[in-house]
Amino acid sequence: MEAIIPKSSDAFLSLMRADFITQWRNRRAVIMSLLVPVIILVSWKGVIDKLGAAFALSISLTIGLTSIGIMGYAISISRDRDKGVFQRLRVTPVPTFYIMLSRLIVQLAMIILLVIFVFIVGYKYDKIVLSAGGYAITFITAIIGGALYLGLGQMIVGRIKNAETVNSTSRLIYIAFLILGMFGELGLFGIQLKNIVHWSPFGTVKTILAVGMEPSTWNYQTTIALFVTLGYAIIFSFLGIKWFRWDSR
Amino acid sequence: MNHQSGSSILEVEKLNVFYGNFHAVSDVSFNVKAGEIFGLLGPNGAGKTSTLSSIEGLLKPQSGEITVAGFNIRKQPLQAKANMGVQLQSTSFQPELTITEIIKLFAGIYGINLTSEKLNAILQDIKLENAASKKFGQLSGGQQQRVSLVISTIHDPILAMLDEPTTGLDPQSRRQLWERIEAIREKGHAVLLTTHSMEEAEAVCDRIAIIDHGKVIAINTPQTLIDENRNNPDVISVSRKGKITLEDVFIGLTGKTVRS
Numbered sequence: 001m002e003a004i005i006p007k008s009s010d011a012f013l014s015l016m017r018a019d020f021i022t023q024w025r026n027r028r029a030v031i032m033s034l035l036v037p038v039i040i041l042v043s044w045k046g047v048i049d050k051l052g053a054a055f056a057l058s059i060s061l062t063i064g065l066t067s068i069g070i071m072g073y074a075i076s077i078s079r080d081r082d083k084g085v086f087q088r089l090r091v092t093p094v095p096t097f098y099i100m101l102s103r104l105i106v107q108l109a110m111i112i113l114l115v116i117f118v119f120i121v122g123y124k125y126d127k128i129v130l131s132a133g134g135y136a137i138t139f140i141t142a143i144i145g146g147a148l149y150l151g152l153g154q155m156i157v158g159r160i161k162n163a164e165t166v167n168s169t170s171r172l173i174y175i176a177f178l179i180l181g182m183f184g185e186l187g188l189f190g191i192q193l194k195n196i197v198h199w200s201p202f203g204t205v206k207t208i209l210a211v212g213m214e215p216s217t218w219n220y221q222t223t224i225a226l227f228v229t230l231g232y233a234i235i236f237s238f239l240g241i242k243w244f245r246w247d248s249r
Numbered sequence: 250m251n252h253q254s255g256s257s258i259l260e261v262e263k264l265n266v267f268y269g270n271f272h273a274v275s276d277v278s279f280n281v282k283a284g285e286i287f288g289l290l291g292p293n294g295a296g297k298t299s300t301l302s303s304i305e306g307l308l309k310p311q312s313g314e315i316t317v318a319g320f321n322i323r324k325q326p327l328q329a330k331a332n333m334g335v336q337l338q339s340t341s342f343q344p345e346l347t348i349t350e351i352i353k354l355f356a357g358i359y360g361i362n363l364t365s366e367k368l369n370a371i372l373q374d375i376k377l378e379n380a381a382s383k384k385f386g387q388l389s390g391g392q393q394q395r396v397s398l399v400i401s402t403i404h405d406p407i408l409a410m411l412d413e414p415t416t417g418l419d420p421q422s423r424r425q426l427w428e429r430i431e432a433i434r435e436k437g438h439a440v441l442l443t444t445h446s447m448e449e450a451e452a453v454c455d456r457i458a459i460i461d462h463g464k465v466i467a468i469n470t471p472q473t474l475i476d477e478n479r480n481n482p483d484v485i486s487v488s489r490k491g492k493i494t495l496e497d498v499f500i501g502l503t504g505k506t507v508r509s
Contacts, residue, residue, distance in 0.1 A: 004331065004360075005327045005328055005331045006331065006358065006359050006360025006361075007360055010357055010358075010360050011357060011358045011359075011360070013357065014353070014354050014355075014356075014357025014358050015354070015357075015358070017353075017354070017357070018343060018346060018350065018354040021345065021346060021350060022343045022345045022346065025345035025346075026345060080343065083341040083344070084337065084339055084341040085341055085342060085343055087307060087337060088337060088341065088342065089358075090305075090306070090307060091305045091306065091307065091330060091333075091335040091337070092330060092335075092355070092358045092359065093326075093327040093328075093330040093331040093358070093359070094358055095327070246307075247307070
């Protein structure tokens with residue numbers, strides 16, 4: 001009479017379908033994640049010749065990735081945890097990592113969407129064209145950079161239980177990244193801060209994205225930036241998973 | 250393995266849960282049999298939720314054994330969970346999903362092939378065929394509870410665990426839910442129910458356990474508990490109508506102090 005354990009693939013597909021529907025219904029948040037990078041691309045049109053196409057695209061993508069990881073992911077996880085959505089899923093015969101994996105796949109889709117969107121706007125509006133290798137490597141570096149910000153988002157929801165506090169903290173961190181990242185690397189806040197920003201989670205992601213768009217310029221410094229990015233991603237994810245509690249109470 | 254009426258579906262043995270130094274559940278043992286509605290009663294903070302959470306696999310107890318349909322919840326959690334249907338006290342689903350999508354999600358999780366006919370039948374059964382495209386938050390309390398119950402039992406589990414399922418419902422909705430719970434029993438399945446309503450416990454439970462300060466202090470049929478405590482001075486002293494009720498027994502055994 002006992003129910004047999006349902007096929008994992010069926011359960012996972014059901015979870016993913018629900019998570020994609022949820023993301024689709026949250027179109028406003030999706031549009032916001034895409035809008036800010038586009039605004040940057042459009043508003044920087046006049047300085048692209050001076051700063052370089054890779055610089056503009058990489059800044060746009062980094063800000064988009066920050067938005068997906070810190071704002072989109074962290075806020076939706078904390079909201080669902082607060083509402084008891086996870087507890088409801090955890091009493092079913094679904095391995096708990098499926099619940100998170102499904103969420104992460106949705107975010108991965110968002111990252112791919114962001115990259116495509118930024119490439120299209122960059123091409124249509126700023127006439128930015130990359131080599132085939134540049135496009136391909138940018139997808140990979142964007143996923144690595146995305147992993148860093150998803151890890152950071154995970155760390156925020158791991159450390160902070162209250163959904164409202166996660167919401168406000170995420171917004172503060174996002175704005176700090178936006179301002180320091182965009183202007184810090186230009187040296188507007190001094191050389192010391194420029195160096196800090198360069199090796200910060202914003203700077204390393206921006207570096208691998210920018211250089212990845214022009215693969216021939218990849219050098220030792222870029223490799224170091226790649227390893228630092230991976231290091232950040234691993235540390236943030238490790239701490240985020242370690243601190244995370246499924247229940248906010 | 251078929252579960253005949255009277256065979257044990259849920260076994261809880263010497264369960265202990267600590268929160269730091271606080272001993273929330275202390276050596277709690279009970280079983281729930283096939284074809285039985287078993288009520289777990291207790292004041293706030295008595296250890297009901299901790300006990301339930303341990304059975305549901307949401308909480309890792311420090312010691313004790315829990316088996317569902319013969320599967321140990323710690324060693325074979327997926328098998329144990331596949332055999333139980335859980336209705337949490339404050340159930341929430343993704344607010345963006347419609348009722349149809351929520352039912353499909355959980356049917357998929359339990360590996361149920363849900364055809365359009367089956368889905369319509371489910372919606373008709375819970376009288377929500379016209380609310381299929383509504384979001385969970387748009388439903389009334391009674392409708393939400395019907396959806397929660399149908400999702401909890403969509404895979405026809407051998408054990409249904411219902412945490413205060415009728416809280417906040419009007420008398421009609423409550424009666425309707427009682428009938429649904431009794432229908433689960435009629436199939437020979439087991440139901441573990443928590444409630445603060447003594448009327449509900451008396452009306453639907455075949456046996457009840459009263460838990461207080463983390464310990465089971467009484468376990469029996471409602472009528473036997475009343476009969477056993479008819480001459481208990483603590484119970485008589487709290488009786489309001491001269492006639493001893495289950496509520497009198499409950500308050501007599503657990504005390505009049507309001508718990509936080």
